[in-house]
Amino acid sequence: MSSLPLRPLPLAQPLRLGRPSAIWFKAALSVVASTLLPNLVLLALGRLDLALYTMAGALCALYAHDRPYAARARVLALVVLGMTAGLAAALVSASLTSDPVVLVTVGALLAAVQKTVCEATRIGPPGNVVVAFVMSAALFVPQTPGRLPGHLALALGAGAWAWLIGMAPGLLRPHGPERRAVATALRAVAAQAGGGAGASPTAAYAALHGAWSALHAPGVRPDPTRRALAALLTEAETALTTPGAHAAVLRAHADALRGNGPVPGVVVTAAEPPYPRPHRIPLTHLAPLAARTALGCALAGYAALALGVGRPYWALVTAAALYQANVTRTWSRALQRVLGNLLGVLLFAALAPLTHLHPVVLVLCCAACNLGAEALIARNYWLGSVCVTPMALLITEFAHLQDPGRLMTQRVLDTLVGALTGFAAAVLVTNRRAGRHVEHALTAAEEARAHADGLLAQPLPTALVPARRALAVALIDLRATADTALGEWWQRPLPEERVLRAEQAGHRTLAETARHVRAAHAHAQAQNSGTTEAVRP
Numbered sequence: 001m002s003s004l005p006l007r008p009l010p011l012a013q014p015l016r017l018g019r020p021s022a023i024w025f026k027a028a029l030s031v032v033a034s035t036l037l038p039n040l041v042l043l044a045l046g047r048l049d050l051a052l053y054t055m056a057g058a059l060c061a062l063y064a065h066d067r068p069y070a071a072r073a074r075v076l077a078l079v080v081l082g083m084t085a086g087l088a089a090a091l092v093s094a095s096l097t098s099d100p101v102v103l104v105t106v107g108a109l110l111a112a113v114q115k116t117v118c119e120a121t122r123i124g125p126p127g128n129v130v131v132a133f134v135m136s137a138a139l140f141v142p143q144t145p146g147r148l149p150g151h152l153a154l155a156l157g158a159g160a161w162a163w164l165i166g167m168a169p170g171l172l173r174p175h176g177p178e179r180r181a182v183a184t185a186l187r188a189v190a191a192q193a194g195g196g197a198g199a200s201p202t203a204a205y206a207a208l209h210g211a212w213s214a215l216h217a218p219g220v221r222p223d224p225t226r227r228a229l230a231a232l233l234t235e236a237e238t239a240l241t242t243p244g245a246h247a248a249v250l251r252a253h254a255d256a257l258r259g260n261g262p263v264p265g266v267v268v269t270a271a272e273p274p275y276p277r278p279h280r281i282p283l284t285h286l287a288p289l290a291a292r293t294a295l296g297c298a299l300a301g302y303a304a305l306a307l308g309v310g311r312p313y314w315a316l317v318t319a320a321a322l323y324q325a326n327v328t329r330t331w332s333r334a335l336q337r338v339l340g341n342l343l344g345v346l347l348f349a350a351l352a353p354l355t356h357l358h359p360v361v362l363v364l365c366c367a368a369c370n371l372g373a374e375a376l377i378a379r380n381y382w383l384g385s386v387c388v389t390p391m392a393l394l395i396t397e398f399a400h401l402q403d404p405g406r407l408m409t410q411r412v413l414d415t416l417v418g419a420l421t422g423f424a425a426a427v428l429v430t431n432r433r434a435g436r437h438v439e440h441a442l443t444a445a446e447e448a449r450a451h452a453d454g455l456l457a458q459p460l461p462t463a464l465v466p467a468r469r470a471l472a473v474a475l476i477d478l479r480a481t482a483d484t485a486l487g488e489w490w491q492r493p494l495p496e497e498r499v500l501r502a503e504q505a506g507h508r509t510l511a512e513t514a515r516h517v518r519a520a521h522a523h524a525q526a527q528n529s530g531t532t533e534a535v536r537p
Contacts, residue, residue: 057159318418340385
């Protein structure tokens with residue numbers, strides 16, 4: 001079976017709605033709380049024109065909601081610093097020149113850097129999109145060097161407020177993220193063990209890996225609750241080798257992890273070693289993505305300027321938001337972006353008469369759009385964009401009210417220009433290394449399987465559990481790499497049959513190692529029980 005140089009682009013599938021996120025309200029309420037207070041303070045001071053700078057820091061509240069609080073504190077702080085650094089670069093550029101061509105070029109380069117950093121660090125959603133939005137908007141606001149310290153101080157102050165908002169739920173549920181990650185893993189394993197529709201061993205192991213990573217995240221220290229959660233994950237790993245036997249129990253355990261109730265009791269046999277950390281993404285793997293982002297954003301901005309658009313940064317942001325792991329996913333995001341923005345413009349047309357009544361209404365409508373965006377975007381990106389678009393348009397009116405018709409026309413034009421030029425750049429900048437990445441992932445998976453198979457011949461060496469988990473991570477990486485490569489154009493045929501064989505053999509080895517570990521633990525418990533009986537008077 002060989003890969004075709006061109007694969008058909010989907011039309012209906014990218015627009016289908018998924019299930020709502022289980023924690024959509026956390027990001028939604030966080031961003032509303034982090035943006036609303038600074039905006040109301042600025043409104044009371046009569047300086048709503050400064051909202052761009054407080055929004056830069058406040059929007060950091062969108063990040064890291066899946067991280068344990070010890071890790072979230074560090075990640076949120078880095079996001080705030082990164083956002084402020086991007087804002088500083090944009091403001092300095094705007095203060096040095098007003099040439100729109102130069103500013104578009106700077107914006108394109110900054111967008112490429114931000115995309116690369118977000119992918120390399122696996123920062124998670126919303127990724128580079130929010131940073132690119134703030135940075136590109138700031139590029140086209142007139143600046144003077146003397147104002148920069150004050151503007152950056154506003155961003156840092158709002159970022160500190162966003163950090164507090166992001167950390168506040170930890171006072172009520174200190175283990176909330178870990179409990180959710182473990183519950184997700186238990187349900188994924190239950191679906192696989194119970195043979196449910198859409199069950200996938202790779203998805204089950206990926207969920208287990210995510211849960212183990214949460215329990216062993218940087219800064220997270222073991223405590224009784226986390227040890228009990230680790231015991232549940234160990235039980236779930238065992239359940240993958242006994243289809244149907246534990247599915248109902250795992251689902252019941254997952255349901256019991258809601259709230260702050262006690263973790264279901266499972267015997268802890270020994271301290272479990274952590275899963276291997278995800279492999280760092282080499283910068284060479286991200287080079288095509290960075291090149292696509294830089295070229296696409298630059299072309300989008302130049303095209304908008306050539307058409308006489310007054311806000312080329314909207315086209316630049318549209319292009320920056322498109323780029324996904326491959327051409328096919330980029331196409332899907334382009335469809336979603338265009339549909340969502342067009343519908344969002346219509347929503348703005350309905351809101352504009354209300355927002356012109358009073359500045360308080362303007363601020364509240366912006367907050368409502370923030371809430372709606374986070375509530376809907378997990379179901380599909382285009383649905384969330386319906387609320388993101390009017391929010392972005394409303395922010396432009398914080399400085400002064402503008403003609404709604406002109407704003408809407410410019411936004412539609414910029415969206416179409418950004419989507420067309422952005423996708424064209426994705427097609428022009430080919431990623432011919434994708435096939436090579438699959439070969440490397442295949443080799444890693446086959447070597448991990450061979451190592452685990454070799455350890456099976458020994459009487460439960462201590463290295464078997466780490467080897468098993470290293471194999472699981474290798475199989476997860478292989479599937480992700482293969483899916484990425486299958487969505488790329490203009491590349492050599494992919495070894496799809498070899499990938500399938502490697503996955504099947506790897507999952508057989510995973511099942512065998514789990515049975516081996518379970519049998520050894522049962523034997524050890526039986527010996528311990530016998531020893532206890534022998535010494536009993």
